[in-house]
Structure formats: C-alpha cells, structure tokens
Amino acid sequence: MKNKKHDEDFFRTVYGNEELEKLKNMRKKYEAKAQDSFNTKWKLFLFNSVINKSNKPLDLELFREFRITDELVKKYTAEYWQSEREDVIAEIKIDEIYNQLKxxxxxxxxxxxxxxxxxxxxxxxxSFSDFSELNKSDKCCYCNLTIEKVKKLANKKLLFKKNERGWNLEIDRKNSNYEYSKGNCVMSCYWCNNAKTDEFTYDEFIKIGKSFEIIWEERLVK
Incomplete structure (x- = not known):
C-alpha cells in the first residue's frame, strides 16, 4: 500500500511547499468533480431502471455496465422534468416515477x-493528468475572458457580482447530463458557467459567449 505521507514528503523535498499545496488543491477539485460525475450517472442509472421496469435487483455490476445515452438524457430532461405529475412516460405516471426514484x-x-x-x-x-492539463487553460472557451482581464475589470470597478467566484476559471461540462470527462469538459469563466446552466447546449453557448465577449471588451476600454 502506498504511504501517502511519504509521497507528500518526497514531493515537498523535490518541488517545495508551494507546489505541494497546488497539487493538494488540484486533487481536492478533482475529487469534487468525481463526486459530481457519480451523481450524474447515479440519477440516470436509477431513472433508466424505473422506466424500463427492470425486474433485476440493482447491484454494483449493473451500475458498472450502465452507459448514458442521448435517448435516455432526452427522456430524462425534455420529458420527465418538463411534464405534469399526471402525465405518463413508458406507461408510468410521472408521480410514480418520482416516488420510485426516491x-x-x-x-x-x-x-x-x-x-x-x-x-x-x-x-x-x-484521468488526473488530463484534468490538471485542462486546468492550465488561461481563458474562457465561450467568451475568451482571462483572469488578467477579470482583475482589470475589478480595478476599474466594472464588476458587479456579489459572491467570491470569478477569480478563477471553472470546469464546465459541454453536456451537463453526461459524466465529467476529457471530451466533455472545457474551462469557463464564472459568468458563462453561471449563465449556461443545464439549459443551453455547448454550441448554443458558444454563440452567446460571443456577445459576452463584446460586452467585456467594451467595459475594458471605458
């Protein structure tokens, strides 16, 4: 078994305390995304089981083999969440699906x-290496805002958010109904990430981001 303290001591000796703290923070972010990614798969795993009226007891093997599909995502988001409780999907009332999921x-x-x-x-x-590499991106993939520009806007007193976010780029899923993965993740500024929510597709928000970029550039020259 690996000795975590020994690994940290070795890393500290070679790279120093500052780099060790950066690594710890990156690992913490990575573990948080692993949790979020699990939650996504778990919810759709349960939903899939209910609407397909599976008689097999749910177990780890079924969860491991389960894969999210576009068809399932559409049924979950565009049908289940947009229906009245008395409506029906797969011959099951929405209210009953909800109760079974709970x-x-x-x-x-x-x-x-x-x-x-x-x-x-x-x-x-x-992979952690892909995750770390993605975090090296220095601008929002939607509006091209950089942290350097964020600081300039703040110094000009041209930011009006009322929370502590915004000082770092954030990982955004192109499709929030799929797991976190290299192909499904990009770096986004707080404003784009907050506005995109689950509603807009990646391609749709690329278009919206261009409008955001125009506004940022107009503020920067004031």
Missing part, C-alpha cells in the same frame, strides 16, 4: 458501494 435512492448501502467504486476508478473516466 425509494431507490434510499438504498444507501448500494449507493455507497457504487460511489466508492466509481470514485476509486474515476481515472478511467477522466
């Missing part, structure tokens, strides 16, 4: 087992 989610033993397995194997979904 009941399945209460199986904390299975959920914990699947979560542990998923997080322990997250490297296969999104």
């Amino acid at each position: 009941k399945l989610d209460l199986n904390q033993v299975l959920k914990s087992l699947c979560k542990t397995h998923y997080k322990n194997n997250f490297e296969d979904v999104f």
Whole structure:
C-alpha cells in the first residue's frame, strides 16, 4: 500500500511547499468533480431502471455496465422534468416515477458501494493528468475572458457580482447530463458557467459567449 505521507514528503523535498499545496488543491477539485460525475450517472442509472421496469435487483455490476445515452438524457430532461405529475412516460405516471426514484435512492448501502467504486476508478473516466492539463487553460472557451482581464475589470470597478467566484476559471461540462470527462469538459469563466446552466447546449453557448465577449471588451476600454 502506498504511504501517502511519504509521497507528500518526497514531493515537498523535490518541488517545495508551494507546489505541494497546488497539487493538494488540484486533487481536492478533482475529487469534487468525481463526486459530481457519480451523481450524474447515479440519477440516470436509477431513472433508466424505473422506466424500463427492470425486474433485476440493482447491484454494483449493473451500475458498472450502465452507459448514458442521448435517448435516455432526452427522456430524462425534455420529458420527465418538463411534464405534469399526471402525465405518463413508458406507461408510468410521472408521480410514480418520482416516488420510485426516491425509494431507490434510499438504498444507501448500494449507493455507497457504487460511489466508492466509481470514485476509486474515476481515472478511467477522466484521468488526473488530463484534468490538471485542462486546468492550465488561461481563458474562457465561450467568451475568451482571462483572469488578467477579470482583475482589470475589478480595478476599474466594472464588476458587479456579489459572491467570491470569478477569480478563477471553472470546469464546465459541454453536456451537463453526461459524466465529467476529457471530451466533455472545457474551462469557463464564472459568468458563462453561471449563465449556461443545464439549459443551453455547448454550441448554443458558444454563440452567446460571443456577445459576452463584446460586452467585456467594451467595459475594458471605458
């Protein structure tokens, strides 16, 4: 078994305390995204089981084999979440689907087992090296805003957000209904990430981001 303290001591000796702290912070971000990614897969795993009226008891193997598809995502987002409680999907009332999902989610033993397995194997979904490399991006993929420009806007008193976000770029999923992965993730500024939500597609927000970019550049020359 690896000795974590020994690894940290070795890294500190070679690279110094500052680089070690950066590595720890990056690892913390990575683990948080692993949790978010699990939540995405778990919710769709349960939904898929309910609408397909699976008689097989849910277990770790079924979770491992489960894959998210465009068809399932559309049914979950564009049908299930946009319907009235009395409406029907796959011959099941929305209200009944909701109740079944809540009941399945209460199986904390299975959920914990699947979560542990998923997080322990997250490297296969999104490697730490790819995650770290993505975080080196220096501008928002939607509006091209950089942190340097954010600081300039702040110094000019031309930012009006009322929270502590915005001083770093954030990881955004192109499609928030899929897991975090190299192909599904980009770096975004706080404003674009906050505005895109789950509603807009990546391609749609590329168009919206161009308008944001114009506004930022207009503010910068004031």
